[in-house]
Amino acid sequence: MLGKLALAGIKHRRRDYLVLLVGLTMSAAIFYMFANLATNRAFIKANAVVSQASLIFGFGAALLILITVVYIMYANSFLLSMRQHDYGLFMMLGATRKRVGELVFLETLILGTLATAVGIVIGLLMSQFLVGFLLDMLGLHLAHLSAFYLPAIIATAVLYVGLFILASLFNLIRLTRTTVLKLLHTDEQANQPKNHPFRQAVSAILGIVLLAIGYWALAAIKALQVAAIPIALVTITIGTYLLFRATILVIIQGLRRTKWARKHLNGFLLGQLNFRVYNYTRMLTIVSLLFAMALGAITVGSGYHRQLPMMANSLGTYTIAVHDKTAQEQKLIDQLNVKHQATYTQKRHGKVVYYNAAELKQQPFELNKGTTEAKYQTHPKYYNESLKKFKQSGSQSLDFLSLAIRGEQGFFAPKIVSAQQFAKQPGKTVTVTTVRVKDMDQDKQVLKQLNKLELKRFAQPAEMTVGNYQSYELMSGFFGGLEFMGYFLGIAFLAMLASCLMFKILSGAPGDQRRYRMLYKVGVRHSLMRHGIAKEIGILFLIPGIMGVIDVLFGLQMFKPLMQSPMSPYLGIGSIFAIFIGLYAIYYVITLTLYWRIVLPKAPTD
Amino acid sequence: MATNTVVDVHNLEKTYGKANERQYKALKGLNFTVEAGEFVGIMGASGSGKTTLLNMLSTLDVPTKGDVVVNGHDVTKMRGNQLADFRAQEVGFIFQDFNLLESLTAEENIGLPLALKGTASRVMDQAIHEVAETLSIADLLSKYPSELSGGQKQRVAAARAIVHHPAILMGDEPTGALDSTSARELLDLMTTINEKQHMSVLLVTHDPFSASFCQRILFIKDGQIGSEIKRGDQDRSAFYQQILNELGTFNE
Numbered sequence: 001m002l003g004k005l006a007l008a009g010i011k012h013r014r015r016d017y018l019v020l021l022v023g024l025t026m027s028a029a030i031f032y033m034f035a036n037l038a039t040n041r042a043f044i045k046a047n048a049v050v051s052q053a054s055l056i057f058g059f060g061a062a063l064l065i066l067i068t069v070v071y072i073m074y075a076n077s078f079l080l081s082m083r084q085h086d087y088g089l090f091m092m093l094g095a096t097r098k099r100v101g102e103l104v105f106l107e108t109l110i111l112g113t114l115a116t117a118v119g120i121v122i123g124l125l126m127s128q129f130l131v132g133f134l135l136d137m138l139g140l141h142l143a144h145l146s147a148f149y150l151p152a153i154i155a156t157a158v159l160y161v162g163l164f165i166l167a168s169l170f171n172l173i174r175l176t177r178t179t180v181l182k183l184l185h186t187d188e189q190a191n192q193p194k195n196h197p198f199r200q201a202v203s204a205i206l207g208i209v210l211l212a213i214g215y216w217a218l219a220a221i222k223a224l225q226v227a228a229i230p231i232a233l234v235t236i237t238i239g240t241y242l243l244f245r246a247t248i249l250v251i252i253q254g255l256r257r258t259k260w261a262r263k264h265l266n267g268f269l270l271g272q273l274n275f276r277v278y279n280y281t282r283m284l285t286i287v288s289l290l291f292a293m294a295l296g297a298i299t300v301g302s303g304y305h306r307q308l309p310m311m312a313n314s315l316g317t318y319t320i321a322v323h324d325k326t327a328q329e330q331k332l333i334d335q336l337n338v339k340h341q342a343t344y345t346q347k348r349h350g351k352v353v354y355y356n357a358a359e360l361k362q363q364p365f366e367l368n369k370g371t372t373e374a375k376y377q378t379h380p381k382y383y384n385e386s387l388k389k390f391k392q393s394g395s396q397s398l399d400f401l402s403l404a405i406r407g408e409q410g411f412f413a414p415k416i417v418s419a420q421q422f423a424k425q426p427g428k429t430v431t432v433t434t435v436r437v438k439d440m441d442q443d444k445q446v447l448k449q450l451n452k453l454e455l456k457r458f459a460q461p462a463e464m465t466v467g468n469y470q471s472y473e474l475m476s477g478f479f480g481g482l483e484f485m486g487y488f489l490g491i492a493f494l495a496m497l498a499s500c501l502m503f504k505i506l507s508g509a510p511g512d513q514r515r516y517r518m519l520y521k522v523g524v525r526h527s528l529m530r531h532g533i534a535k536e537i538g539i540l541f542l543i544p545g546i547m548g549v550i551d552v553l554f555g556l557q558m559f560k561p562l563m564q565s566p567m568s569p570y571l572g573i574g575s576i577f578a579i580f581i582g583l584y585a586i587y588y589v590i591t592l593t594l595y596w597r598i599v600l601p602k603a604p605t606d
Numbered sequence: 607m608a609t610n611t612v613v614d615v616h617n618l619e620k621t622y623g624k625a626n627e628r629q630y631k632a633l634k635g636l637n638f639t640v641e642a643g644e645f646v647g648i649m650g651a652s653g654s655g656k657t658t659l660l661n662m663l664s665t666l667d668v669p670t671k672g673d674v675v676v677n678g679h680d681v682t683k684m685r686g687n688q689l690a691d692f693r694a695q696e697v698g699f700i701f702q703d704f705n706l707l708e709s710l711t712a713e714e715n716i717g718l719p720l721a722l723k724g725t726a727s728r729v730m731d732q733a734i735h736e737v738a739e740t741l742s743i744a745d746l747l748s749k750y751p752s753e754l755s756g757g758q759k760q761r762v763a764a765a766r767a768i769v770h771h772p773a774i775l776m777g778d779e780p781t782g783a784l785d786s787t788s789a790r791e792l793l794d795l796m797t798t799i800n801e802k803q804h805m806s807v808l809l810v811t812h813d814p815f816s817a818s819f820c821q822r823i824l825f826i827k828d829g830q831i832g833s834e835i836k837r838g839d840q841d842r843s844a845f846y847q848q849i850l851n852e853l854g855t856f857n858e
Contacts, residue, residue, distance in 0.1 A: 256714075259727040267721055271709035518705045521666060522766075523694025524722060525687050 006103050009086045016082055019506070019594060020075060021115055023499045027071055028119020028160050030492045033127050034064050035152040037488070063293065064489075067496050069163060070286055072112075074500050076167040078507035079108065080174065085510070087175055097176045104175050105168045112164025120156055124148060131488075204246035210239030219557035228558065233289075240547055241285040248277045248543070265524065265532040272515075272536055276508065277543075283504050284544050287497050291548025294493030295580050296555050301486020302576045303559070303569050304479045309440040312472035313380050314370040316399045318434035319443075320450055320467040323458055325433055332450045333435060336443050340366055340382070340436040346404055349427030353404040353412035358419040361387050366436070367394050382436075391416050402466045403432050405458075440472060494580065498587035501544070505537055505591055509598040520601040529600060534592055541588045549577070611675075612774050612806040613640035613663065618672035620658055620829075632658040634829040635672070640774070643804040645797065647820035649812060649853070655829040656810045660778050663808070664697055665689045677773035694722050698767030698775040698805075702782035704759045706751040712762045713747040719770040737765045740802075741795055757788025764792065768799055774806040775799065781816050793819045814853060818846035825852065 010017055038061040083104070090100050127147035214236035221228040252274050261267045277284070318340075322329050333341075342363045347354040364387070370380035385394045394400060395414050404412040417425065437443045447469045465471045476483075516529055556569035618636040623629040632655045640646050650656045661667035662674055665681045674681045677696050684692055698719075699705070706715050713734060720730045738744040741761045751759055760780060767775055777796070781789035797819055800807045809820060817823050819842065825832045835852055837845045 262717060262721050262727050262730055263724060264721055267714045267717070268707060268710060271707065271711075271714060275709050515707055515709070518707060520690075521664075521693070521699060521701075521705065522718060522722075523690050523692070523697070525690040527687070528722070 003103065006086070006090075006107065009083070010107075013082060016506075016594075016598070017111075020079060020503070021111065021118075023503065024072075024075055024112065024115035025119040025122060027068060027075075027496060027499065028116045028156060029123035029126055030495060031064060031068055031159070032120050032123030032152060032156040033131065034061065034488070034492060035155045036123070036127050036147070036149045037485075064492065065159065067286075067290060067493065067500075068159065071496050071500050071503075072160075072163045072167055074283065074503040074507070076108065076171065078503040079111070080171055081507040081510055083107070084175065084178075101172045101176050104171045108168040108171050109164055112167065113161060116157060116160040116164070119160070120153055123156070200246040200250060203242040207239045207242030207244075207246060210235040211243065212239075214239060215554035215557075218555050219560075221558045222561050232555070232558075236551060237285060237289060240288055240551075241281060244277075244281050244284055244543070244547075248281070249274070252277065265519075265528055268519070269532050269536050272512075273539060276536075276540070280504065280540065283500065284540070284547075287501050288544035288547035288551065290493050290497030290500070291544050291584075292551030292555055294490045294497060295548060295577065296490075296552045297486045297488075297493060298490030298580055299486075299552065299556065299573050299576050300559050300569060301483050301488075301490060303571060303573075304483035304486065306441075306572055307568075308475050308479060308483075309472055312440065312468045312475060314368075315471045316371065316468045317366050317368040317382065317397075317436065318399065318467050319437045319440060320435050320447060320454070320469045321403055322433045322435070322450065322454055323430055325431070326453070329450060329453055332446050332453075333433070335446045336435060337438045338435055339438045341433065342366070343431055343433045344403070345422075346430045346432060347422065347425045347427035348404060348412055348430060349425065351406070351413055352415050354422060354425045354427060355414060355416045356419055356422040357387060357416050358422075360390065360416060365390065365394060365400055366434075367397060368399075371397070371399075387416070403434070404430075405460050405466070407459075408461055434467075440469065490580075494583055497544075498584060501541065502587060502591045502594075505540060506594060506598070509595055512595075512599045516599045517601045526600065530596060533595055533599065537592050537595060538588065541584070541591075545581070545584060610642045611639050612642050612644075612677055613638075613808065614673070614675040615639070615659075615663070616673045616675075618659070618662060618674060619670045620655075620662065620667070621670045632829055633662070633669075636826075636829070636831060638824055638831060640806055640808060642806055643800070645800045645807045645819070645821045646809070647817040647823040648808065648810045648826060649814075649817050649823055649849075650826035650832075651812060654826045656812070656826055657778065658829075659826065660776060660808075660810050664699065664776055665693055694719055695770065696773045698770070698772040700760065700763050700767050700775070700777040700780040702779040704751070704756075704763045704783070706759055706763055706766075708751045710750075711747065712743065712749050712751070712754065712765075715751070715762055716747075716765045716769050718766060723770065733769050734765075737769045740799070741765050755788070756784050757791060760784060760788065760792050761795065764795060764799075768803070768805065771803070772805070774808060777807070777809045777811075779811055779813075780809070781811070781813065789816065814846060814849045817849050818842050823849065823852075 087100050087104065090103075091097065124147050131147075214232040214234075217224055217228045217231040217235065224231065252270055255261055256267065256270045256274070261270055322333065325333065342365065344359055344363075344365075345356055364384040366382050367385060368380050368382055384390075395416060400414060401411040404414070406412050437447070440447065451469055451473070460466065465474055516533075519529060556573075559569040615636055615638050618633055619631070620633040621629050621631050636659065648656055648659065658667065662669050663676065663681075665684065669682055672682070676692075679692060679696065681689070681692060693699075706712075707718075710718070716734050716737065717730050720733060725733070734747070735744065738747055741764055743758065743761050743765060746754060746758055746762065751762070754762065760783075764780075775796070780796075781792055784792060793816055796807055796809070799805055807820075809816065811817055820837065822834065822836050824834050833852065835848060840848070
């Protein structure tokens, strides 16, 4: 009978349960996807060329577990907040604590197991499609990546079901320890935090000092090595918490004394925030950190994505060099957005390659200052040398040498001779066309085909690159894993942090229902209530957002050693921030809509 | 519409349930008026339709048929924001369960109706302190509802109900959750407000003691007005006896 009643209670709020279930499912799916990457040794070995990459994978996994724990905690409290009134009622009607306890335990566990099972299946599908899509979009190739990986499935299932068992036990203890009356009236309590000026001042200063230490640790990652990350994590977490606790309350209470607070629902808004922010301090701290990590990860990922071509461009002068171009290759070249193009005739004889001086005079070989001078690394400067000077210096540049590769032995030695001499010179005639495109990213697909055709006809040693495109491909192999991790972790963190915030806020909704009902009776317009809620939730989203952005701005220092000049973790972060904040805003809108639906009183109808 | 009539209820009907379902008629054609400055009580047993009536008067519910005119506004014709504004400006409420916002101080709770109107801060301060003096809660203004006793809470609620000088003060069992001393204090205060500020008061109750503070009492039974008694010149305790007698015969 009680089981039936409980089921009826769930049916009654099925939309709220759906939100909870979807959130948990997504969390499990994301975790599976990550576990699939992080535990797949073959995949890591094949892709983690950079030594830090495996460290980052491990770090990411630890973080994700931490976030999952917090996430489930909040999801669970949302569940409990929805149910405790019902449970109180059952107990009041005479159900034994034991029976209700069983119900709570089972309900949490069933919900959790269901979410985990569905989550793993969705995670499998997402690994198949989304990861493929992401890699495709980024133009990366990661070896040994398969959707199905048993150890990852086991890890996900064990972690989630384990956490849900813990959550069930927690609910059980909490429900059986609270009195029936409290269960029935939990929504009606609002604790008013007290002010302790001295204590708050101390904690504010301590908070700032800790934050400063944390930011410094990130910047000094070269000196501190691996220790920088745990140091920063601990100091920034505690620092943010102390700072929030000390300042937010003071600001709100200061605002309450202003005239602004006495207009419309502003006073109510501040009153709500006053007791809410205090309860939310811990969660806001975690969310702000998650926000920073998500944003940081995406920024780093996109930094690699955008800056690899730039880095590649600083290495040489031409994008690609095609020898003895075929009609097919010519067709592909015609599709490129060519900035500079030149064709030279070579005569290869013995260990020497001969060039025609007249040809070089007519179309000089372009040189790039970016390869030699640091200040031109980010903005390559192309120039020509006089033929005389070129014979001495420019002709010995790696780019020019690379136009004639002698297999494993290195290069043919270039020799520039007059037109008459060149005509008489015996040897194998080869033409080479160098092409520099405007934007390597834009022409990536064509360049890829062109390079494939070229390599098929003219084999070259594996480690050797000719032209910036080949350097780019090589670097993509090195940094691709990091780039992918950045995007993936960023999206995963964002999804989880926003869900955490959403559940925490939504778990306060049943209590607010009563308050808005009161306001409605007193004659507050619907639109005013809607705006009030939008502001309140907006502020709760905004606080960790701002703190997170600050964390990221400092935290990116950590990636300086990994993104050596001309790359920089700070380059072009504006657009990434904008996209990220856009995604965050979507979560805000979802939360707001749900909140409106839960708390706004319905107008009477006949 | 005569300006000295504050509430005019005409042929009011309320039916619950949809047309094709089992229907329940809570109000069956009610007619009565409240004059300006009157202190009117509405009595009846549980389920007689008292609360339904109050919900119609306060626009929290919509009548099936009939008109309700409050201070010249036909509330049955209003929609959306008009209804909210009407509640905010024309009516003051005191509820049995106080309905104070626990996240706000007493002062902020009292100031809410004025804040909604966008009253200037100085005017608001003055109005709040005036009403706080009247209800002797000036020393409670900075406290939160959780720090107040039931009687104090209800006085704060009363202050919120009258701070914006509504046309009518409506009480829905305002003494229901109070001990007898607090209940008496509150009723005395309501009488004072009624007399000093000439504010009309409509008190819904099933408690004869509370009702004895009224000038006129309407008895509702099964959705209709069963009888009506007036206090006239008799003192409160004599009126109390009359109410008890009336209830005795009324419930037969």
